[in-house]
Amino acid sequence: MSRPVQYNNHIKFEGIPEGYFGEGFMATNLEKVVSLARKNSIWPLPFATSCCGIEFMATAASHYDLARFGAERMSFSPRQCDLMMVMGTIAKKMAPIVKQVYLQMAEPRWVLSMGACACSGGIFDSYSVLQGIDQIIPVDVYVPGCPPRPEAVLDGFLKIQDLVNAEGLRRRYSDQYKDLLAGYGIQ
Numbered sequence: 001m002s003r004p005v006q007y008n009n010h011i012k013f014e015g016i017p018e019g020y021f022g023e024g025f026m027a028t029n030l031e032k033v034v035s036l037a038r039k040n041s042i043w044p045l046p047f048a049t050s051c052c053g054i055e056f057m058a059t060a061a062s063h064y065d066l067a068r069f070g071a072e073r074m075s076f077s078p079r080q081c082d083l084m085m086v087m088g089t090i091a092k093k094m095a096p097i098v099k100q101v102y103l104q105m106a107e108p109r110w111v112l113s114m115g116a117c118a119c120s121g122g123i124f125d126s127y128s129v130l131q132g133i134d135q136i137i138p139v140d141v142y143v144p145g146c147p148p149r150p151e152a153v154l155d156g157f158l159k160i161q162d163l164v165n166a167e168g169l170r171r172r173y174s175d176q177y178k179d180l181l182a183g184y185g186i187q
């Protein structure tokens with residue numbers, strides 16, 4: 001005999017965008033639909049150099065299951081991803097590579113900095129380590145910790161989703177955004 005399906009009360013279902021409903025139709029605006037689609041289909045690019053990368057693997061594995069949030073498809077090709085996740089110590093020699101990968105991503109793109117090393121150099125206050133990736137590329141969300149636990153990574157990912165959902169379609173064309181990129185020498 002089949003058993004009834006048990007639903008967990010904590011499961012949040014994604015709501016439909018605001019709009020007008022009638023029998024057999026729903027009307028909303030394009031911006032809301034695009035934001036909803038983007039938010040729930042983020043393709044991360046894991047740029048992992050050290051121990052934080054191992055913690056990220058736990059986040060993506062079955063127990064924490066990042067795929068629940070639509071981010072199942074990891075991309076190691078910058079042209080097919082929209083969220084760069086930098087995790088681990090970034091040596092100054094590697095900084096141009098991080099920037100090059102970022103530049104190869106198409107807009108709209110977001111960046112999550114995971115762990116103390118990526119955020120600020122961490123314990124490696126030395127001549128050879130970059131003291132935070134925001135010295136070379138703009139960062140949207142910082143996840144602190146050494147290493148952060150998978151729950152913290154998921155929390156950071158949810159914050160990225162909130163940003164993606166709230167971002168207007170034309171934000172990337174704004175003078176403010178262009179000025180931000182120009183500050184990093186990016187045209």
Ligand code: SF4
Nearest residue numbers: 051052115117146147
């Ligand atoms: S923050 Fe800590 S765990 Fe993460 S890469 Fe640096 S030393 Fe390793």
